[in-house]
Amino acid sequence: MYYKEYGNTGMKVSAIGMGCMRYDEEDVAAGRLEKCADVALYAAEQGINYFDTAPFYCNDKSEIITGMALSQLDRDSFFVSSKANLGTTGDVISEDAFRRRLDTTLTRLKVDYLDVYHLWCMLSLESYERQSEALYGWFEKVRDEGLVRHIAISSHMPGEELEQVIVQDQFRGMLIGYNALNYRFRQRGIETAWAKGMGVVAMNPLGGGVIPTHPELFSYLAENTDLTVPQAALRFVASHKEITVALAGVTKKEHVDDAIIAIQNLQEEPVAELRKRYDNMGGTSLNDLCTGCGYCEGCPVDIPIPKYMDSYNQKLFGGESIEARLKNHWGLKLDQAADCIACGECESKCTQHLPIIDRLAEIAALRDS
Ligand code: SF4
Ligand code: SF4
Structure with a gap:
């Protein structure tokens, strides 16, 4: 496994993380949660030490399943993140509701603290400002009490807007959707975050399934390699110097194996170099999908x-x-x-x-x- 520093937090995390939102739907529906947890344990055995979950994922079972797996490991052998926003605090926006939510998350994950707690799903500057004003002070309190080690932001804003948030120095990390489809317009956000010493975690590395279902459009990523197109797309994200963890959506153990193959002999490169190589390949219309x-x-x-x-x-x-x-x-x-x-x-x-x-x-x- 290839490991990177999560910004200047001192956390050494695996270049591939487990996105815990893709546990097998049939197993979840049938209550076979142990079977799902086995997949997360398998990921840990292969060296993956970063697990990203959230309330409501997998019919609200993701945190429970992930906790079933992580509770079998030494607490200092993994990093786990979850998320909160106004939508998770319930109808009444109050500090009590925020704390109840965090308490539920910790109980489900069977941990005393989260390594990273995200201000979740900031779609625009307006939503960030509104939610940050309501919640950020409570994030700071639970961090100061040791329930959360680092506060991060999860966002879908374009790079220029992300920059405006990052320069405020509120966050130690950032979670963004990043892939071969949208990397051009997220570039400035990740460069600024990296320069600020933040950890950067990339979700959705396969473009919401667009890349695997249209391999012919993205075959250029796999040229001169033995990788499949989805593997090459995951490697593309993980090879960014500015990106700390590429989250692989894992349903089966084979997905873990795929991800490991994707980053064998990984070489990190700055996004500017990757752009020089890839910008003229694939066609500009891919930005617009x-x-x-x-x-x-x-x-x-x-x-x-x-x-x-x-x-x-x-x-x-x-x-x-x-x-x-x-x-x-x-x-x-x-x-x-x-x-x-x-x-x-x-x-x-x-x-x-x-x-x-x-x-x-x-x-x-x-x-x-
Ligand atoms: S599709 Fe049209 S009507 Fe519907 S939300 Fe968008 S702009 Fe509004
Ligand atoms: S238009 Fe497509 S990319 Fe945009 S929010 Fe809707 S589903 Fe997502």
């Missing part, structure tokens, strides 16, 4: 936005027509795209910062062509 993350959901006129944006992806891939994708894959028609009232809610939440309103208008206009 919807990853299907679903953060834009909740449209006031009930447009299933991820399905429409997935269908728009086909135009960028050069695959089937948008209309065919809507019909054959999603059972939808072009018409509903015209219902958009351009309120902008979805665009403010989109992790890829896509022009959803324009794309829906373009889809609606296909009815006349």
